[in-house]
Amino acid sequence: MRQGSGSGGGESGELGRHHGEYKVPGGKLVIVDLAVVGGVLRDVRVAGDFFLEPDEALEAINGALEGAPADAGARDLAVRIDAALPAGTALFGFSSEAVGIAVRRAVADAAEWTDFDWQIIHAGPQPPALHMALDEVLTSEVAAGRRPPTLRVWEWDRPAVIIGSFQSLRNEVDQRGAERHGVTVVRRISGGGAMFVEPGNTITYSLSVPQSLVQGLSFAESYAYLDDWVLAALGDMGVKAWYKPLNDIATDAGKVAGAAQKRLASGAGAVLHHVTMSYDIDAGKMTEVLRIGKEKLSDKGIASARKRVDPLRRQTGLPRAEVIERMIASFRARYGGSDGVVSDAELARARELAAGKFSSSEWLGRVP
Template identity: 75%
Template sequence: MHGEYKIPGGKLVAVDLEVRDGVLRDVRVAGDFFLEPDEAILLIDRALEGAPADADAAALAARIDAALPEGAVLFGLTSAGIGVAVRRALAEATDWTDYDWQYIHEAPQPPALHMALDQVLTEEVAAGRRPPTLRVWEWASPAVIIGSFQSLRNEVDLDAAARLGVDVVRRVSGGGAMFVEPGNTITYSLSVPDSLVQGLSFADSYAYLDDWVLGALGDMGIQAWYQPLNDIATEQGKIAGAAQKRLVGPGGGPGAVLHHVTMSYDIDVEKMLRVLRIGKEKMSDKGTRSAKKRVDPLRRQTGLPRETVIDRMVDSFRARYGLSAGEVSAEELGRAKELVEEKFGTGEWTARVP
């Protein structure tokens, strides 16, 4: 069995192993990381030899930590990351490069239709009728998008939203509210088979699916990092938030993961504060005194037009994993429009948590 894991902010670790009589055998760890002393790599292999095949990543990491000599230096590598690579080998996880990725970037769409397209495209990936897909959104109108489990009245000033012409919709994933305006954010979705994140914890899957974005931002001179559970941040503040939804495949078979991200490009903070109800507890949790400090637009940090930022992000993804142009099919669009009528465009769904 073979498993790989790109450690967020670090290097690639690969593990080859067999399972005999319920334990790990012939374990070999490799990668482009740095490790001192040199013989520590053999100590890691020996620590994993004989480990129960059902041990979780934390238990495997504990075995490694106990075997390493005092003063050992792991650069671009962590014992936890090795544990994850082992679990991915055991789960027979796939890798980004195992797929023919498709890219969709179409004309602006109403907010409710974007919610529906996310669900439809991810269901199509789960059913095997669509390849893994990267979709960049364009917004037809300003909107507040609340998380699946948020209270509508606690998160949004509906009167202010109506006065300002801001649509309010609810997405299928959890997480917090987002304020978007056409041209002021960069929003994208990844619809991927769940085999891509096999062996990863829910929290680890966020960092794993965000790693390519960190590389793309780095190429534009922005040193960004993943901030658990679902933020991307720089020294100047948060620039993006992610959310996920797991969908089961047809007949309960292998499913797919929807991972979508909204990045701040040039947010109108004053308007955002008039529409969103940002409580004191949330502000305290973020360690800030002012909501204005909670978002830091990419426009100021890159000095680049929004379209250029998107192009460079997409080019970075293509260089890593390959990417071919695609589109939403007529059947997919038709089903998404039905979902707007049945679900995402209805008051029942939007106010399902009043």
């Protein structure tokens, strides 16, 4: 397995051939093998664990892709496929656009999850500013090839509000409410909305992955792709969850998680994808601390908050520690992974950033 981001995770080993895979979120796996000759696709072979009727539709898909421009987008490839499918064709667990995405990943020689030796970190409680810094440091180390792709599960040492990189501090946070409830406010490096977290009520994790893992995917597609494993983990716990564009994980009962991303261009490039999941919630406290919560939920107050966010404690009936344990076990079953730690050098750098950047009034108030 590869440790870093390398080039050619999609190579099939046969000279001139490209191999790409795309797991449809909540659906089936699509695999494409192809060659690129003179700027067009040749000898395209589509496979996977999907269902397709009638049988001859598979050759129609292969034929539609033959001779297509190698730089065509997934949507353009899907149009070619749709036009070639026999009348009455039924696709189960995938779509023509999913095939197009798999083609794009093949052409880009995108890496797959199992190409890497994953490291899994789950340490004790840490302060909010240090969590912000660890995300930046570990993802930078992955980009530089000095750290393998990493799943890090957070533990909080205090309640916090984490606002997005581009959010206005005064518009999002009721400072008096935060002070009254002893809530620390920090700003993360990724975009998106504000998150209210409390120790014991929140499950937070980060994926620091090489850019090569999301090659061939649009920004929106990468969210669904990087969230798919946790959907399966929740399913194993009896929770039917799905990805809700752009950055939510939801169930029939309500939203259970929100994701955010940051792309780092240093080295070979890396993606930080972090998710905050609601295990339990104090909706009253949340609406006293978050202004955005008040605005969105002003018509129905706390009752609306409980409807919008439905905690995993109720949906799983499991202790928080067991939910985390099962999530990690599910990840390992799919992709492998060994227990890891933050190195002394990484921790020293993170502490420096936590004190000098993420605890500074300049960073927190950079959008007043």
